[in-house]
Amino acid sequence: MARTTELTDLAERESLRSRLKIPLMLAPAVGIVVLLFGGGILVGLGQSLGYFPAIGLNEFTFEYYGSVLTDSNFLRSLWLTFRIAATATVLSSVLAVGFALVLRQKFAGSRLATFLFQIPLPVPHLVAASGIILLVTQSGLTARLAYALGIIDVPGDFPAMVFDEAGIAIILTFLWKEVPFVGLVVLAVLQSVGPQYEEQARTLGANGRQRFFNVLLPLIMPGIMSTSIIIFAFTFANYEIPLLLGTRFPSTLPVVAYRLYQDPDLALRPEAMAISIVLAIVALLLLIAYRRLARYAVR
Amino acid sequence: MTAVALSHLSKRFGNHLAVRDLNLEIESGEMVAFLGPSGCGKTTxxxxxxxxIQPTSxxxxxxxxxxxxxxxxxxxAVMVxxxxxxxxxxxxxxxxxxGLKMAGVDKAETARRVTEMLELVELPDLESRKAHELSGGQQxxxxxxxxxxxxxxxxLLDEPLANLDANLRITMRQLIRSIQHEMGITAIFVTHDQEEAVMLADRVALMFDGVVQQVGEPDTFYRRPSTTRVAQFFRNSNFLHGVRSGNVVSTPVGDIEVDPVQVADGSGDVILSVRPEEVKPVLAGSDAANTVPATVESVIYMGTHTQVVAKIGNSVWNVQTAAAFNPREGEEVLFELPKEHVWIVKDDSNSQPDAVKAS
Known part of the structure; x- marks a missing residue:
């Protein structure tokens, strides 16, 4: 009897140890993330709520959120941010699917084409932005080419794409960077699926359009969904591209927040933090809504 | 239903001629099997x-x-x-x-026909399952x-049963056969399994190296194989060389009388063949005709029958005898080659797959 109890004890201790093993092994990494990331968020949240002892603010208040949310400029910036991110996400997904459909075919130079398609991937966003500036400003390459070809009378006639309110250059930069990203994911799915489902659909009487919408699209939809979520989150919160290529006013929310944050007047800091927190919450809500919607649509 | 005709059909992939000058007429409502080893051009x-894919010609x-x-x-032409x-x-x-949705058939009609068809394949009440929730046979x-x-x-059926286990394959064969009969549909299927071809098809087209070797009802491949390769594909490698004159073929082990039905090529060098299950052991001194002496090399008891490997002249023969027949290894025995089962085959054992040759 005593021996049985001993054995049970031993087994219990053993199972406790194996249950604790994984959390313990993860602890150092998780700890660092929680401290650095969570700590930063906590400080930011505190400041946005008016707790900023360094400049003598010690009382919690929603005042800053109130002033941010009622500011018409905030809404204008939010709309701009959303519009740019949504346009970049939708366009890059659509273009990427198109490219992937072409690149999956075997044609003369298809390997070279796939290689060229991937080139933007390792290029930093800042470099991409510089390239777009050189390409599409009113004194840029495209404008000069259009002028040389006599399409426009003076380079100044070239439509403003940089520092414009539509954010065309910003969207172009995002597209240049993100289309290959989505495209490669879609291409990988298409290649693993192979032509077999389409062949089956063909013999069952499905034409090209029907095969794409009924067979291929549902198969690649999960890939598009997950990459487009990443892209939306990234473009929605991106700071450097709209700063470089966007108008001074209105600016996207990350730019506004960063300007306030950098202001020598520390009293503006809580407002900057409030904008950042709102930005994060809006992004989160949009992503949740999108996931729900997409899952429903796939079904 | 539809009659299908293939006329001088060829397909070339680069240097490889996958299908060569194929001619075949398939009647409406008929079930034809393309049979052959992998790479013989049947799926092509x-x-x-x-x-x-488009034919080259x-x-x-x-x-x-x-x-x-x-x-x-x-x-x-719908493929499975x-x-x-x-x-x-x-x-x-x-x-x-x-397929109905693609053709724009309305929803009520589609639902009705889907239910009807699922009943026909004996899978009612599974409408809302996903493919991965079904077993292989159900899929x-x-x-x-x-x-x-x-x-x-x-x-068109491209080895539809190849991924199923043996028992399931048998029930599926019966199901396919009965549905095909019931619907009177013209069907063509591809298989490498001669048993499957024989069980399912009205007619079989045997292909090697992109060329149809023989077309006919299943039993002709057993009783009247055209060549040594065809015979071998149907598990008959019992061959005996000889010289024919009229109805008699002289072989190193004696004269063998053949059925006068085979008036084919007149006289000359020929190869005789008898299926393993048609060779009969006889007692010494029996008055049976067409007997040949043989030396037993191995004996395997198979339960329902006995598999004897014996040497007749210079050739090794497989003989399937009654289970009771149980000679010793090395024993000299006498086999009867019944006249009606002796068949003359063309020798194509040396024909190489000349894939690179241009047509």
Whole structure:
């Protein structure tokens, strides 16, 4: 009897140890993330709520959120941010699917084409932005080419794409960077699926359009969904591209927040933090809504 | 239903001639099997009939009209593949109804026909399952239902049972056969399994190296193989060389009388063949005709019969005898080669697959 109890004890201790093993092994990494990331968020949240002892603010208040949310400029910036991110996400997904459909075919130079398609991937966003500036400003390459070809009378006639309110250059930069990203994911799915489902659909009487919408699209939809979520989150919160290529006013929310944050007047800091927190919450809500919607649509 | 004709059909992939000058007429409502080892061009032929690949030369005709210019989706030649290829994003009902949806059939009619077809393949009440929730046999039956529901002109089956286990294969064969009969559908299927071809098909077309070797009803491949290779593919490698004059073939082990039905090539060098199950052991001193002496090399008891490997002259023969026949190894025995089962085959054992040769 005593021996049985001993054995049970031993087994219990053993199972406790194996249950604790994984959390313990993860602890150092998780700890660092929680401290650095969570700590930063906590400080930011505190400041946005008016707790900023360094400049003598010690009382919690929603005042800053109130002033941010009622500011018409905030809404204008939010709309701009959303519009740019949504346009970049939708366009890059659509273009990427198109490219992937072409690149999956075997044609003369298809390997070279796939290689060229991937080139933007390792290029930093800042470099991409510089390239777009050189390409599409009113004194840029495209404008000069259009002028040389006599399409426009003076380079100044070239439509403003940089520092414009539509954010065309910003969207172009995002597209240049993100289309290959989505495209490669879609291409990988298409290649693993192979032509077999389409062949089956063909013999069952499905034409090209029907095969794409009924067979291929549902198969690649999960890939598009997950990459487009990443892209939306990234473009929605991106700071450097709209700063470089966007108008001074209105600016996207990350730019506004960063300007306030950098202001020598520390009293503006809580407002900057409030904008950042709102930005994060809006992004989160949009992503949740999108996931729900997409899952429903796939079904 | 539709009659299918293949006329001088050839397909070349680069230097490789996959199918060579294939001619075959398939009657409406007939079930024909393309049989052959892998790489013999049978699947290529099937894909040319569907239009998934274009022939290099020759023609495919449905009811006398060429369909080569008609795209796959408008040919009405529906294929069931070796893999079930059920669309993973759809449930069973959506899969079966796929072809009807593409054709714009209304929803009520689609639902009715899908239910009807699922009953026919003996899978009622599974409409809302996803493909991955079904067993292998169920998946292949759904694939079959999906093909049949559109009432195809021609049903094409590309080794549809190859991925199933032995028992399931047998029930599926019976199911396919009975449905094909019931619907009177013209069907062509591809298999490497001679047993399957024989069980399912009205006629078999045996292919080697892109060339049809022999076409006929299943039993002709057993009783009257055209060549040594055909005989071997149907598990008969009992050959004996001899010289023929009239109805008698003189062999190193004695004269063998052959059926006068075979008046084919007159006299000269020939090869005789008798199927393992038609060779009969006889007692010494028996008055049976057409007997040959043989030396037993091995004896394997198989339960229902005994498998004897014996040397007749210089050739090694397989003989399938009654289970009671139990000679010792090395024993000299006498086999009767019944006249009506002696068949003269053409020797093509040296014919090489000359894939690179241009036609």
């Amino acid at each position: 032929t099937l894909r040319m009939i569907t239009g998934l 020759g023609d495919v005709l449905f009811d006398g009209e060429s369909v080569v210019g008609i795209p796959t989706e408008r040919r009405g 593949f070796q893999k079930h290829l059920l669309f993973p994003t759809m449930n069973v009902a959506q899969n079966v109804g796929f 292949q039956r759904v694939a079959l239902a999906r093909a049949l529901v559109v009432r195809p002109q021609v049903l």
